[in-house]
Each structure stands twice: as structure tokens, then as C-alpha cells.
Amino acid sequence: xxxxxxxxxxxRVPIDAGCICPDTFAGKSLNEIAxxxxxxxxxxxxxxxxxELKEDSQETxxxxxxxxxxxxxxxxxxxxxxxxxxxxxxxxxxxxxxxKMLGGTIMVEGNAxxxxxxxxxxxxxxxKKNAGDYIGGAxxxxxKGMQGGTIIIHGDAGTEVGCYMRNGLIxxxxxxxxxxxxxxxxxxxxxQGSAAERAGAFMTGxxxxxxxxxxxxxxxxxxxxxxxxxxxxxxxxxxxFYLFIGDLxxxxxxxxxxxxxxxxxxxxxxEFL
Amino acid sequence: MPVIDNVTCPVCGTLCDDxxxxxxxxxxIDVKNACAVSEAKFMSFSNPKHRNLRPLIRKNGKLIExxxxxxxxxxxQILVDASYPILxxxxxxSCEAIRVGLELAEEVGGITDNTSTVCHGPSILSIQNLxxxxxxxxxxxxxxxxxxxxxxxxxxxxxxxxxxxxxxxxGRFQESEWEHxxxxxxxxxxxxxLNRASELVLMKEASLxxxxxxxxxxxxxxxxxxxIVVDVRKTHSAEFADFFLQVEPNKDFELFQALRLLVxxxxxxxxxxxxxxxxxxxxxxxxxxxxxxxxxFFGVGLTMSSGKLQNIDAAIALTQDLNLRTKFVIMPxxxxxNVAGANVVxxxxxxxxxxxxxxxxxPRYNPGETSVVDILSHDKADAGLIVASDPVSNFPRSAVExxxxxPLIVIDPVISPTTxxxxxxxxxxxxxxxxxxxxxxxxxxxxxxxxxxxxPSLCHSDExxxxxxxxxVKRIKQQRRKL
Numbered sequence: 031x032x033x034x035x036x037x038x039x040x041x042r043v044p045i046d047a048g049c050i051c052p053d054t055f056a057g058k059s060l061n062e063i064a065x066x067x068x069x070x071x072x073x074x075x076x077x078x079x080x081x082e083l084k085e086d087s088q089e090t091x092x093x094x095x096x097x098x099x100x101x102x103x104x105x106x107x108x109x110x111x112x113x114x115x116x117x118x119x120x121x122x123x124x125x126x127x128x129x130k131m132l133g134g135t136i137m138v139e140g141n142a143x144x145x146x147x148x149x150x151x152x153x154x155x156x157x158k159k160n161a162g163d164y165i166g167g168a169x170x171x172x173x174k175g176m177q178g179g180t181i182i183i184h185g186d187a188g189t190e191v192g193c194y195m196r197n198g199l200i201x202x203x204x205x206x207x208x209x210x211x212x213x214x215x216x217x218x219x220x221x222q223g224s225a226a227e228r229a230g231a232f233m234t235g236x237x238x239x240x241x242x243x244x245x246x247x248x249x250x251x252x253x254x255x256x257x258x259x260x261x262x263x264x265x266x267x268x269x270x271f272y273l274f275i276g277d278l279x280x281x282x283x284x285x286x287x288x289x290x291x292x293x294x295x296x297x298x299x300x301e302f303l
Numbered sequence: 304m305p306v307i308d309n310v311t312c313p314v315c316g317t318l319c320d321d322x323x324x325x326x327x328x329x330x331x332i333d334v335k336n337a338c339a340v341s342e343a344k345f346m347s348f349s350n351p352k353h354r355n356l357r358p359l360i361r362k363n364g365k366l367i368e369x370x371x372x373x374x375x376x377x378x379x380q381i382l383v384d385a386s387y388p389i390l391x392x393x394x395x396x397s398c399e400a401i402r403v404g405l406e407l408a409e410e411v412g413g414i415t416d417n418t419s420t421v422c423h424g425p426s427i428l429s430i431q432n433l434x435x436x437x438x439x440x441x442x443x444x445x446x447x448x449x450x451x452x453x454x455x456x457x458x459x460x461x462x463x464x465x466x467x468x469x470x471x472x473x474g475r476f477q478e479s480e481w482e483h484x485x486x487x488x489x490x491x492x493x494x495x496x497l498n499r500a501s502e503l504v505l506m507k508e509a510s511l512x513x514x515x516x517x518x519x520x521x522x523x524x525x526x527x528x529x530x531i532v533v534d535v536r537k538t539h540s541a542e543f544a545d546f547f548l549q550v551e552p553n554k555d556f557e558l559f560q561a562l563r564l565l566v567x568x569x570x571x572x573x574x575x576x577x578x579x580x581x582x583x584x585x586x587x588x589x590x591x592x593x594x595x596x597x598x599x600f601f602g603v604g605l606t607m608s609s610g611k612l613q614n615i616d617a618a619i620a621l622t623q624d625l626n627l628r629t630k631f632v633i634m635p636x637x638x639x640x641n642v643a644g645a646n647v648v649x650x651x652x653x654x655x656x657x658x659x660x661x662x663x664x665x666p667r668y669n670p671g672e673t674s675v676v677d678i679l680s681h682d683k684a685d686a687g688l689i690v691a692s693d694p695v696s697n698f699p700r701s702a703v704e705x706x707x708x709x710p711l712i713v714i715d716p717v718i719s720p721t722t723x724x725x726x727x728x729x730x731x732x733x734x735x736x737x738x739x740x741x742x743x744x745x746x747x748x749x750x751x752x753x754x755x756x757x758x759p760s761l762c763h764s765d766e767x768x769x770x771x772x773x774x775x776v777k778r779i780k781q782q783r784r785k786l
Contacts, residue, residue, distance in 0.1 A: 043387035044683050046663065071386030071685070072412030072662040104683065106672075125672055144671060163671065170669055171431050209613060228556060231613060232620075249561040249576045250569075279563040279620070302572050 031093070033063070034084040035077075037100025043071030044124070045080065048107040052094035052115025052134060060085075098123075103143065109136050112153065125162070128155050131179070144188065145169075150198070152179045163188035163207075166200050176200070176217065192219045195236060199263045211238040214284065220262045224292075233277050233284035239267055243292045251276035251286060253299040260287040272296055304332070311752050312341045313395075313735030316637030316745035317461045317468070329756045331736075338462035348733050349756075353717050355730035357761050366728065371761065371771075378688070378727050379775035381710040383783075385686035387662060388413040391675050392692030392714075394639035397740025397752060400765035401641075401648040404690060407773045409661045410780070414684070416675040417645035418638075418692055419657045422603050424670060425612035426635045427646065427656050432612075433619045438632045439746045440467075445474035447632075449594035451531045453618065454555065455602020455636040458539035464636070465543060469598070470530045480528045484543060491542065519546055519586045524593060531587070533558075534604065548587065551578040553609035559617035562588055566624045597631040603638070637745035640735070644743035679705045688712045690765055691731070695720040714768050729768045732758035740766075 033055060046069040055063050064078035077083070094115040102108070103122040107129060114134045125143035128136045133153045144162030147155045148169060161183045166176035167190055175194035186204035195214040205223035212228075214236040224243040231248060239260045251274040260267045271287040288296065310322040324345065325333035334345040347353070358374035359366040369377075382388055390408045393401050394417055401417075408415035419427060429435075443450070450469045457464040465471045473479045523529065523545060532544035533555075541547040550558050554577030561576040565588035571581050591597060599622060605614040618633060625631035637643050646656040653659055655668035658675070671677055675694075678684050679702035686709050695703050696719065713725040716737075722728045732738045735752035743749050758764075 042683070043685060069663055072664075073386050104681075170428065208610070212613065228610070228613070231556070231560070232616070246557075249557055249571050249573050250564050252572055277560070278569055279560045279567070279624075299572060 032085055032095040032097050033060075034097045035081040035099070036084075037080060037098075037102060037105075038082050039080050041070075041080075041101075041104040043104070045070050045105045046107055047077075047105045048110045049077065050096060050098070050105075050108045050117070051110060051112045052096060052117065053111070053113050055096065056094045056115070103141070106143070109134070112136075122159075128153070131155075141185070142183075147176060147179070147181045149174055149176065150179045150181075151177045154180045154182070156182045156184075158184045160185035160204065161187045163190055164193055165191045165202075166195055166198065167191075167193035173213075175214070186223070191221075192217065192236075192238075195219070201262075205242075210240075211236065211284070211286075214238070218262050220267065229288075230274075230276055230282075230284055230286045232280050232282070233286075234280055234282040235284050237262070237285045237287070239271070239287040241267065241289050241292075244288050247274060247286075247288070247296065247299075248276065250279040252278055253302050254285075255303065256290060256300075257287065272299065307753065307755055310755065311735060311742065311750045312337060313640045313733065313742070313752060314338075314341045314344055315461050315640060316643060317464050318640055318742060318744040318750055319463050319467060320750050324755055326755055331755060340462060345736065348716075348736055354759070355715060355718055355722060355728055355762075356759055357730060359725075359728040361726040366723075366725075371729075371763070374727050374729060375768075375771045375775050378712045378729075378772050379779055381686050381712060381727070382407075382411040382413070382688065382772070383776055383779045385411065385413070385684075385710075387678075387684050388686035388688065389675050389678060389684045390415040390688045390690070391694060392418065392690035393645040394418040394642035395691035395734070396641065396765045397734045397738070397742065398641065398644045398648045398749075399740050400690070400734070400769055401645055402652065403766055403769040403773060405649065405652045405659075407688075407769055407776065408659065409664075409666075410773060410776050412662050412664065413688075414673055414675065414678060415649075415659045415661065416673075417642065417649065417657050419642055419646055420670070420674045420676060421607075421697065422638050422642065423606055423635045424657055424674070425606040426601075426615045428612040428670060429615035429619055432616055433623070435619060436622050436626055436632055437634050437746070439748055440634075440744065443596075443598045443632070443634075444468045444472045444477075446476050446596040447474075447598040448477055448527060449529050449531070449590065449597040451533065451597070451599045452540055452544070452636075453533040453599060453601045454535070454604025454608070455600055456534070456538040456540045457600070457636065458543065460602070460638070461636060464600075465530075465540075469600075470528055470543070477528050480530070517580060517583055519583070519590060523590065529590070529594075531590070548579060548583075554578065555605055555608065555614050556610040556617050558584075559614065559621050562591070563617070563621050563624050566592060566621065566628065591625055591631070592628045594629055594631075597625065597629065599631065599633045600636050601633070602636045606635075634746060641742035643745055643747055644741065644749070647743050647747060647749075676702050679703075682708075684709060686710045686712075688714075689721055689725075690714045690769070691716075691734075693719040693721045695724060714765055716762065730759070730762045731765050731768060732762045734765065737762070738764040738766075740764075 049066040066077045096117045099120040106124040107126045109128040113132045117136045119138045122140035127146045131150045131153045136155045138157045141159045142157040142161040147166045168175040176198045177196045178198045181200045183202045189207040190209045195217045197217045200219045203222045208226045213232045216236045218237045220239045225240045227245040254273045270290040274286040311320040323335040360369040471481045530544045532541045533548045535552045558577040622633040653666040658670040658673045660667040660673040682705040707724045711725045712727040714729040737758035739754040
């Protein structure tokens with residue numbers, strides 16, 4: 031069964047809506063869900079003061095689907111900690127989408143904010159347009175970024191994608207800004223588009239695959255070989271790729287695959303092979 | 304005439320506490336030991352042309368004089384009615400005022416942020432990431448034999464920093480390099496005159512007399528106290544340095560990482576990094592490792608250029624790497640005189656140093672989300688209180704546009720672009736001149752600020768004004784609860 035939530039108010043201040051989660055809705059009547067509390071700035075509100083609710087929910091979380099519509103770019107923490115079920119969003123969505131989620135699927139038809147899928151352990155997040163910074167990253171002060179699951183961004187992503195990533199897969203079909211895979215320890219990041227400078231800074235493990243142009247390679251990376259293919263979670267991506275190892279300044283052993291054909295300027299590294 | 308000694312200067316983060324101020328009939332007539340910036344403040348702070356002298360409230364689009372009570376009532380109403388107010392500034396006031404400000408932020412459920420959000424906020428994030436190997440400035444004065452100013456220009460921004468704490472200070476174990484510098488300065492001036500003459504005669508542009516190039520200067524290693532300046536352009540401070548290393552703009556991160564690799568005896572597979580040849584970089588790495596006690600001071604050039612906190616992460620990591628081989632410390636060159644104090648008071652009260660969100664009745668911290676510039680740029684706030692700061696002059700345009708759309712309260716001793724667009728203006732007294740208080744130096748040493756003269760009759764201290772607003776906020780909330 032699907033529960034439909036339609037935003038009925040134009041938002042000014044940020045909304046903390048951590049309760050919009052299949053696990054929270056499961057087993058509750060429509061009236062009980064309508065009276066869940068959310069924060070609008072520093073005011074406590076009921077869910078039905080901002081959303082129009084339709085349909086009902088079912089008891090098992092795996093079968094609860096939530097369908098959100100409206101401009102939710104100021105609504106934060108949707109699907110935080112979710113274990114199962116599905117959330118679909120028609121429109122943009124705010125920060126911390128699916129933070130610490132363990133399972134289930136979140137599908138966003140518009141743009142997503144920063145910290146999407148931060149510290150997530152399982153499940154899938156799909157964003158059809160662009161996403162902000164720190165996708166699959168960690169919180170301030172934490173060294174535990176994404177630890178499992180999959181994030182797929184169809185558009186571009188901001189800085190520090192996969193910061194402190196420990197496992198899982200992030201696929202960006204567009205371009206990424208600086209510091210993709212910064213401090214990552216394990217897991218895989220695939221960038222179909224181009225990447226700005228400083229890819230893999232401070233990384234100690236894991237794999238970053240950049241299929242298009244990369245602005246520059248950090249001096250603390252060393253060329254290892256030229257590979258015809260790169261493997262990403264069972265899928266083979268056609269190259270050829272330069273394989274760099276780094277970040278050597280941190281005794282790192284991360285793998286940075288960079289398209290050979292799209293980065294002619296890296297030819298000078300071939301003399302070290 | 305009474306001369307007040309050991310006055311702490313309320314200008315920059317160096318917080319010089321050896322000023323002598325002469326006061327006559329409630330006016331400062333002389334100040335000794337001060338730098339040009341400090342002297343300008345002490346000698347002209349009371350100029351009525353620059354000062355707010357009465358509380359003002361905007362009515363029908365114009366700022367009209369009002370009573371203090373009316374301004375307090377209006378401010379309290381604005382803050383209580385707001386769903387997401389921001390309380391910003393705090394770096395040019397006393398720790399005592401900041402403490403009251405935090406209580407006010409908690410009471411109104413607002414966002415409170417200090418000016419480190421637009422200067423050394425990234426440094427704080429890095430310190431939380433990696434820790435910081437640092438010490439007090441006294442240690443550096445007595446022991447440091449290699450001083451690096453990276454992306455900071457102390458000559459212009461912290462004029463007495465070198466004289467009091469680094470190259471030109473006479474330490475217990477390190478001598479001042481002043482005489483050596485004066486000799487060199489004579490040479491520099493002579494060369495300048497020659498260059499100027501050659502400019503006039505040969506119509507050729509003269510080269511700048513700074514020690515830089517492809518190699519460290521001869522006998523660099525044998526010199527007692529060495530200064531290296533790293534910057535994107537030849538600053539005034541570069542003229543004082545034994546060596547100036549020019550880095551390409553926005554490439555500091557690469558340079559740090561390369562240096563880290565070299566310090567760890569690694570090899571680079573490139574010929575140059577950030578415009579610096581690798582051979583020179585190896586010499587610099589040797590000099591870093593070869594010192595007995597090194598100190599790296601970094602400025603806003605690192606924190607606010609491309610890479611932001613990652614530049615500082617790399618700088619701290621370099622310092623940590625160097626500590627495997629020698630003794631090295633690192634310190635941010637804090638700007639306003641009490642910006643370090645703002646961080647200290649915030650941390651002591653809430654656990655977090657800046658970008659605090661009290662909207663859910665407990666402190667939350669996530670710079671990027673709860674930092675004032677991000678909130679204003681996305682137009683999420685609905686009221687503002689600015690204390691001792693001028694964000695209209697230095698915030699991004701979109702943030703300023705959104706700030707001035709909302710009701711705005713400003714507490715400031717001087718007339719600034721921010722007070723001009725405010726809805727309520729409180730005239731306040733200068734901390735460290737007209738009221739006393741506590742401030743923290745850039746190395747987080749607290750120093751007392753002295754009261755030298757009486758403030759104008761309607762100018763109260765920031766602390767007093769904030770206490771009155773807080774009291775009124777509590778009263779209004781109590782009344783509303785009863786209803």
C-alpha cells in the first residue's frame with residue numbers, strides 16, 4: 031500500500047522530517063501518522079499541518095511505500111535510518127536524505143541536497159537529477175562514511191563524494207567537483223563524467239574510476255599500470271585506464287582509475303611504467 | 304596625566320598587552336607601543352562622525368531615534384516571533400557578552416555563529432578531524448628557529464606578530480634577527496633606489512627585492528632564526544623573509560601533499576608542483592626537517608581558497624609528519640581580537656565552536672547546514688541579530704540580500720553598512736577601551752581587556768544590552784505561555 035504526502039505550504043525555514051520513514055509509518059493509522067511531530071525551524075508542528083495525507087499504511091515495513099510530492103528542498107532527513115520499504119519523491123529534496131539508512135529504496139525524481147546517504151549501511155538511493163556535497167559521506171567529526179548500499183546519481187554531484195567511505199558503491203553519471211573519494215578506505219566510486227582536481231586525496235583504500243577527464247592528479251599518487259578494464263562491483267567498465275596508487279602521503283593503497291583516452295596530458299607518467 | 308600601562312590592544316588576534324595609554328579628561332591623548340592599526344583605533348574611536356550614539360528604530364523606512372527600552376522591547380519581539388533567527392558576529396566583543404549571547408540564542412531557539420565561519424572555520428573543522436600540534440606564542444618566541452608564514456601577511460594584518468613572537472623577538476634560547484634584517488633592509492632599499500633609477504633611465508620595470516628563486520639562499524641552513532613566507536604573491540611580509548616561496552593560486556593543497564611525501568622520504572613523479580620545481584621543494588623539505596623547533600603560521604589565504612578545510616588538513620598532517628623527525632608546531636593567524644574567545648566560549652558552553660543551531664532546544668552543529676552564510680544564501684532565516692560585526696560589507700551578495708529582507712537588529716559602536724540597513728540599532732561601548740572584559744589571543748591564552756575611558760551616556764556594554772534583551776525575551780515568552 032502507498033501513502034501519498036502532498037506538501038501544502040510554501041516553506042521558508044528548514045523542516046526536520048526524520049519521521050517520514052516507512053518504519054515509522056508502519057503499523058500506524060492515518061490519524062496517528064498525521065499527528066507525528068516535525069520541526070519547522072524552532073516550532074514543533076504536526077505532519078498534517080504541512081502535508082496532505084492520503085491512503086493508509088500497512089504493518090510490515092517492507093511493504094510500506096511513501097510517495098511525496100512538492101518542492102521538498104527544505105525538508106531534511108527524509109528516510110533517515112530506514113530499514114525497508116520505498117520512498118519516492120516527485121520534486122527536489124533537502125539535506126540528509128536517507129542518512130544512516132539500512133535498507134529499502136529511495137527514488138528522487140528531482141535534485142537532492144548535501145549529505146545524501148551519509149553513513150548509510152544498506153539499501154539504494156537513486157537521484158534522477160543533481161545532488162549536493164558529501165554524498166555518502168560522514169558527519170563532522172566522524173570517520174565513518176557510507177558503509178554499504180548503493181547510491182546512483184544521474185546528474186552531477188558536488189564536492190567530497192564518498193568522504194570517509196568504508197564500503198558500498200556510488201555511481202555518478204554526470205560530473206563531480208573536487209575531492210571525490212577523499213579519505214575513503216574501501217568501496218567503489220564510479221564517475222561516468224569528469225572529475226575536478228584532487229581525486230582520492232588522503233585515500234587509504236578502495237577504488238575510484240573516472241571515465242572521462244580529470245583536471246589533475248595529486249603529486250602524492252604514483253602510476254602503477256595501464257588497465258584495459260576496471261571492475262566495479264562485478265561490472266566491467268571498458269578502458270583503457272591509467273591506474274594510480276595513493277595517497278602515498280598517507281601510506282595509502284587506494285586505486286584511482288583514470289581514462290587514458292580522455293586524459294592525453296597524463297602521457298608523461300608512462301615513462302615511469 | 305595618568306598613564307595606564309599593560310593595556311591589551313583590541314584590534315587583532317595577536318592581542319599585544321604591552322601598550323601604554325595616556326588619558327586626559329576622559330579622552331585618550333597618546334598611545335605607546337601600538338602598531339599603526341591599533342593607534343588609529345585608540346586615537347579616533349571616539350569620533351562622533353563614526354559612532355552610533357543613540358538607539359534607533361526604523362519607522363516608515365527611516366531610522367528614528369528612540370529610547371533604550373523601546374529598542375529592547377522591539378528587539379525581543381522580533382526574536383520571539385522568529386522561527387529561525389540568526390545571531391551572528393561576536394568576535395569583536397568580550398567573552399562575557401558572548402556568554403549572554405549564547406543564552407539568548409538558546410532562549411529564542413536560533414542559529415548562532417561567529418565570524419570564524421568566514422575566516423578560520425575550516426581550520427576548526429580540520430582540528431576536529433586531526434587534532435593540532437600547537438603551543439603558546441611564548442614557546443615560539445623563546446625556541447622557534449624556523450618560522451613559516453603560509454598564506455598570511457603579518458606585516459599588514461598582524462603588524463607586531465613578528466616583533467613580539469617570532470623572528471624579531473629576543474627569546475631565551477633564540478636571538479632576534481632584527482639587526483640582521485636591518486642590514487638586509489639597507490641593502491634592499493639601496494637596490495630599490497637603483498631599480499628606480501634604472502626604471503627612469505632605461506624605462507624598464509624593476510624587479511622586486513625579495514629572496515626567492517630556484518634555490519634556497521646560500522648559508523640558509525647555518526642561519527640561527529629563519530623565516531620562510533609562502534604566498535601566491537610577493538607580500539610585504541615576504542620582504543622580511545629569508546626565503547619567499549611563490550605558489551600558484553589555489554594549489555597549496557598539492558604543495559602540502561608533495562612536501563609530506565618528501566618529508567617521509569618519498570619520491571615525486573612530476574617535475575614541479577604548484578609552480579615550484581621539485582628540486583627546490585626537496586631543499587625546503589630538508590630545511591623543515593633540519594630545524595630544531597619549527598612553527599607554521601597560516602592565514603585566511605589557506606582557509607578560504609580552493610580546498611578550504613582540506614588545505615588545513617594537509618597543513619596539520621605535514622606538521623604531524625614533521626614531528627616524526629623534529630619538533631614542529633602549527634597555529635592559525637586569527638583575525639579579530641576575540642575570535643578565538645568566541646570559539647572558546649561557544650565550546651565551553653555547548654561543546655561546539657561555531658555554527659550552532661538551537662532550533663530544537665539543544666545545540667546541533669553541522670557547518671554547511673547550520674553556518675550562517677549557507678542559511679542566508681538559501682534564504683532560510685527569518686530574523687537577524689548582529690553583534691559587533693559588519694556582514695553587509697563582507698558576506699556574499701545573495702546572503703546580504705536575504706539578511707536585509709528580514710527584521711534586523713544590530714549592536715555596534717560604529718556606523719557601518721549593516722547598521723544603515725538595520726531595523727533596530729543599539730549603540731554600544733568599545734570593549735577594551737570603554738568597557739573591560741576578557742579576550743583570547745590566537746594561541747588561546749586569555750587576557751584581560753581594560754576600561755580606559757567612560758563610554759558616551761547612551762552607549763552600554765554589549766553584555767548589558769544582551770542581558771536586557773534576554774530578560775525581555777523571557778518576559779514575553781512567559782506572558783505568551785500564560786495566554
